[in-house]
Amino acid sequence: MKKMILSGVTALALFTGGVIGSGSIGSSVEAAQATLKFKDVPSTHWAAAAINSAVEQGFFKGYSDGTFKPSSPVTKAEMASILGRLTDQPNAAAQEANNFTDVPEWAKGGVSSAIAKGFIIPSNYNGKLDAKASLTRGEMATWLAQGLTVVDPDYKQALSDVTNTVIPAKEYFTGKLASNQKNAVAVALGTGLMSVASDKNFGTDRTTTRAEVAVLISRYANVAKTKPADFQGLNELREVGLRGTNINIIAPKYKVLPESRYPESEDYSKVTGDFAKVRNQELVTKTNYADIKVKNWIVINPYLEGAARSIYYPVFVDENSKPLRGAYYSFAEFEMNIKNSMNQLQAGSLIQTVSMNPVISPSSKAVLNYSVPHINDLLGSKGVFNVKNPVYWGKGLLHFDKELNPEVFLRLKDGTYFKVIPINN
Known part of the structure; x- marks a missing residue:
């Protein structure tokens, strides 16, 4: 990886500590030695x-x-100045003018550069950046x-693809994730640029700290040098956004049978293996208690470790939880x-497939921590639904x-009809 260096000679001389420009930098050796003396940054x-x-x-x-x-x-001004000085970041093909009226003099050049490099889009603001305000994690x-969309146009496509995805953050499930930040949060999580906190919230309204920025500088450089398709998590988020399921990534052996293997008595033109054609569509039910749709379908292979795991594993599955007989x-x-x-039992009679069970919701601690909508939250006395239009997650096995x-x-x-089975060839 090419080492990131500073561009320009903007000196932020107004700061006693904090962000600095190349005009006030000593040798890298001196700077590195200085960090070892920080009383509040132990090696641990x-x-x-x-x-x-x-x-x-x-x-x-x-x-x-x-x-x-x-x-x-x-602050926003400080972060803009840092981003504006990333020399590996190309300039955007189309650039907007810096029309902000509240940027301090020392930061104007840095903000203009951050705009030129595509990090900040002035038309998304009302003429004021609120430059002295602390930068939130959502922003x-x-x-x-x-910025990534300038590096690779496929990141721009990814930002669009995740519009309707399921985001592995508590705010998504509680409905507190702002729509104007949802797509960016998805890309940040899918690439590993950012992550949720211990409380499982992404924390869009929380401020960004100096330590976090130090980490993000390095992470951004690595992500910018990586193709979007090389991030499994981002691929899953895109697939769920576009098709409502990640099965093609997690369980690619599940496919629709080719026409040659179907009996002539069946109308193959009605068969699909594309879940996008099923998502949010009314299903034929075996009983008449309710109409039912499947909004999203998440599949998780519990036998994988580390980066190979589904990005949704921490949301639904507890560590070391594995079903019997190799099921997903x-x-x-x-x-x-x-x-x-x-009632709850009658819900189970609507559709009968072991992979999608409307009778029960996942019982993992993970689901509780992420506040995933659960059937128990919707049931009153004697297990009868207390709402007419329930939306919740059910648990099954693949x-x-x-x-x-x-x-x-x-x-x-x-x-x-949607019909897929595991095919080995």
């Missing part, structure tokens, strides 16, 4: 290495009292995602329109064992 600090690197490269300096203040927030995700976990988000009344009926079959009211 989670961002110690990134802070050392950021100081060495001249993005930050310490304070006169010997501290770095890793938990102090970074940070937006700036970084916008299958989680479906149901939307129903109950006609009169319906089997590969032929003895356990591995077929996934759903019939739509328009005559189309």
Whole structure:
């Protein structure tokens, strides 16, 4: 990876500590040595290495009292100045003018450069950047995602593809994730640029700290040199956004049978293996208690470790949880329109496929921590639904064992039916 260096000679002389420009940088050796003296950044600090690197490269300096203040927030003007000086970042083909009226003099050049490099889009603002305000994580995700679209046009496509995706963050499931930041948060999570906190929230309204920025500088450089298609998590988010499921990535052996293997008595033109044609469409039900749709379908292979795991693993599955006989976990988000009344058991009679079970929701601690909508939240006395239009996640299994009926079959009211099974060739 090519080492990131500073561009321009903008000196932020107004700061005693904080962001610095190339005009006030000593040698990299001196800078690196300086970080070792920060009283508040021990070698065990989670961002110690990134802070050392950021100081060495001249993005930050310490304070006169010997501290770095890793938990102090970074302002929009400061972050714009850092992003504007990333020399590996190309300029955007189409650039808007810096029409902000509230940017301090020392930051105007840096903000203009950040605009030129595509991180900041002035037309998204009302003439004011609120430059002295602390940068939030939501806006940070937006700036970084916008920067990636300049590096590779496929990142721009990715930002569009994730519009209707399921985002592995608590705010998504609680409905508190702002729509204007949702896509950027998805890309930030899918590329590993940013992550959720211990409370499982992304924290869009939380401020971005100096330590976080030090880490993000390095991460952004790595992500910008990587093709979007090389991130499994981002691929899953895009697939779910476009088709409502990640099965093609997690369980690619599940496919629709070719026409040559179907009996002549069946109308093959009605068969589909594309879940996008099933998503949000009314299904044929075996009973008449309610109309039902499947909004999203998430499949998780619980036998993988590390980066090979689904990006949705932490949302639905507890560590070391594995079903029997090599099955994968299958989680479906149901939307129903109950006609009169319906209890929990009657919900299970609507559709009957082991991969999508409307009777129960996942019982993992993970689901509780992420506040995934659960059937128990919608049931009143005697297990009767207390709302007419429940939306919640159900739990099933995706089997590969032929003895356990591995077929996934759903019939739509328009005559189309979704039918996939594991195929080895």
